[in-house]
Amino acid sequence: MIEKLKSIKEKFHEVEASIYQPDIINDIKIYSALNKEYKKLSKIVALYDSYELILNNIKEAKEVLNNEKEEEFRELAKQELTVALEKKTEMEEALRNALIPNDPNDSRNIVLEIRAGIGGDEAAIFTGDLFRMYKRFAEKMKWDFSVVDTLEGTAGGCKEIICTITGEDVYGHMKYESGVHRVQRVPATETQGRIHTSAASVVVLLEAGDVEVKLDxxxxxxxxxxxxxxxxxxxxxxxxxxxxxxxxxxxxxxxxxxxxxxxxxxxxxxxxxxxxxxxxxxxxxxxxGMERKSMVKSGNRGDKIRTYNFPQGRATDHRIGYTEHNLNAILDGAILDMIEALRIADNAQKLQTGEI
Incomplete structure (x- = not known):
């Protein structure tokens, strides 16, 4: 891993030197590609620099323990060594995750389709809630969000809505959202105060180009x-x-x-x-036969992936058993933490199964 990190650091300095060359700056296409690579490499290099600092702290603490006679200094060195060793383990895990190669599709744009499932009018209202959640998330991520078609519900919301989302790493974030989303709450149409369960399906499609699809x-x-x-x-x-x-x-x-x-x-x-x-x-x-059966990325339309429970104010992703108790914020687009938890679980599974 160290050799790979050293190679990445060398590449980072090469890109850093190239990106400010006048001929590069004047070529928007090349500059954009290099700038994207620079940002990606800079995150790994920053982690590596912190890791090297920790290794140096461990070395110095061990030297004190080997050479120092004064008990007070030895005790301080022991404490520093314990903290540094813990940080070393954490940093190694962070570096392993950072070195996992991205899915080449992660940077691509998507078509997002949301459809009401079981639950009648309440399912259509929930579909509208999910639409707003993704629209707000796109705004937070500074993505372009465009509606293609909608089929409105009779009591509000949408029976079906199709959108396109374009921007940086759209598919890399949104690929975890495919599947059945379930809501548990008292519908506005319920007169007896009973909690109902309704559902909507979310489908995330890669936006295809002319080259990939031969459409006559x-x-x-x-x-x-x-x-x-x-x-x-x-x-x-x-x-x-x-x-x-x-x-x-x-x-x-x-x-x-x-x-x-x-x-x-x-x-x-x-x-x-x-x-x-x-x-x-x-x-x-x-x-x-290469379709990976991942608990994280299954994304089939029949898979129940998440429940939004209003009485308890929580949202639970069933694939990784992850729960957040800030339902209102989530429905207002604050889903990045949940997506990050799914990404980490997905990477952990890849490492465990030897896919990477």
Missing amino acids: LNDVRKDTFCSSGPGGQSVNTTYSAIRLTHIPTGLVVSCQDGKSQIKNYEKALKVLRSRLYDMEVKKQQEAI
């Missing part, structure tokens, strides 16, 4: 229709909404978010490509 537009039927719902005077008067049907698979994607038919078409096409890409990836994984 001759296989896609395009229909236009009038938008419905909020939108001002143009609603129900202009055919700006788009419905795309992929004839070979039967996949249907709609977009009526904007007033521009062209922009709605581009958004719908993006979602269609992502769904086709997801289907292709799953076929490949099944064919070569």
Whole structure:
């Protein structure tokens, strides 16, 4: 591990020297790539520097114990050695996690789909709550969040909502959110004060590019229709909404978010490509038997991954048994700590199973 860290530190200094060269600064594409690598390496180098400092403290404490006769100094050295050895163990664990290679897909953008499950009107309201939670989380992460299509619930919320999220390491954070989310609370529609259990499914799809999906537009039927719902005077008067049907698979994607038919078409096409890409990836994984059965990243639509319990004010992720008692903050987008706990558990599993 030490040799690898030394190599990373050398690479860091090379990148640091290159990034301020005038020809690099003037090339936005190269500068952006180097700057991204610089940020990534700087975190590991900072950990390594702290680790080297701890090793030096251990060495000095041991020298005092070997050479010092005065009992008072020896006692201080013993205390410092005990603390330094504990920190050394912690730092080694942190460095092992930092050296775990990222999933190459972590930096990619996503299509997010949220659908109401069991629970009727309450499930639709909960779907709306999850939509707001992810929207607020995206704002905190400084990501771009765009709605593609919504199907509103009869008593509020949404029966279905599709969005795109773009930004830094979007998939790396959001990949843990796929699965069934469950809520336990007294619905606004409940007259007897009984606690109900409702659910919504979350699907996180990698945003696919033109290269990854060979989509023949001759296989896609395009229909236009009038938008419905909020939108001002143009609603129900202009055919700006788009419905795309992929004839070979039967996949249907709609977009009526904007007033521009062209922009709605581009958004719908993006979602269609992502769904086709997801289907292709799953076929490949099944064919070569490489799909990892991870408790953390299972993300199947039938997997109950998290419960939001209002009477107890808690949110529990069932994959790792992680609970937070700040439900209101979580539903306001404060889910980074939970996602970080899932990431750490996922990395620990990878190390244990020898995947990395």
